[in-house]
Amino acid sequence: MAPEYVFRPMTVADLPLIRQWLARPHVREWWGDPSEQYELVSGDLDEPAMDQFIVSAGGSDFAYLQCYDLTAWNSGFGDHPRGTRGIDLFIGEPDMIGRGHGSALIRAFVENRLKRGAPRIVTDPDPANTRAVRAYEKAGFEKVGMVDTPDGLALLMVRNA
Template sequence: MYKRNGELVIRQLLEDDRFLLAKWLSDPKVLQYYEGRDRPLDMEQVIEDFFGDPGEEIRCLIEYKQEPIGYVQSYPISEEERRLYGYDDTTEIIYGMDQFIGETSFWNKGIGTQLVETMMDYLLNVKCVDRIVMDPQAWNERAIRCYEKCGFTKIKLLPHHEWHEGAYRDCWLIEFDRGRSTASNF
């Protein structure tokens, strides 16, 4: 995959990117929002988690002004997730999405919104998905505001859904539904 939106580029993850992922995923500022500060990833874990067989998962590096700044992945959601989320129509193509900006100097500059919109464009127009879902932790209001700006809506609260920093945290199931969207960009 390769997708450009102005100075933002999303490209397929390369083996040399493991060094960046290990750097970002051992930074407490990043981990506070992504894996948890109590779960820094070393190189071995990065290789295991991000460089094994991807199956249908799309793993990408994010560059801004030709500088690597983060990571994004998308994937068809599993049957278990479909049941948990309440999606009974098995003909629908539903993808999940996860992302983080690992270079903290690029936070709060609107790049996250640009990133999400760029991935949405790819998923909706290239992969032809019907829905895109994410499950941000309920306390992460900054991320939720970004996703809502991009047209995602809260569908339901997922109590005690994700283990983060020593406790199960509530998450929101949020979705972008192509069939209900009024966004003209997609």
């Protein structure tokens, strides 16, 4: 049985942990420059269209997840129903990788959002990040196609209500 995941809103007090996670090689590989990403993540704390969460299991924080109103960003993702949300995440703790937590936490979060009225959730992993693509597929996302983002080509993936 999968553990129960807790998604608590991120606060300023979590920023040292976020900085630490962004510097880890397995996060840096896909999220890029830790300082640049830290500025973006910390800068979004006051962004009304962005919800940021620290994910924990068994009382231990291990991941970061952001969920945003797709219409608030000119994402280049094409047309989507009003209320569509985008998500991005990373597992910060290396010992939690490769154990099924990615797909399980994605499924738990997304199913809750869909039940609460979001018509669609989208994400855009790097197509070379096979671990992420597989986790999203296991959580019910479907590959739609390649999109051009400010960070380069990405694989648009969609999960509908």
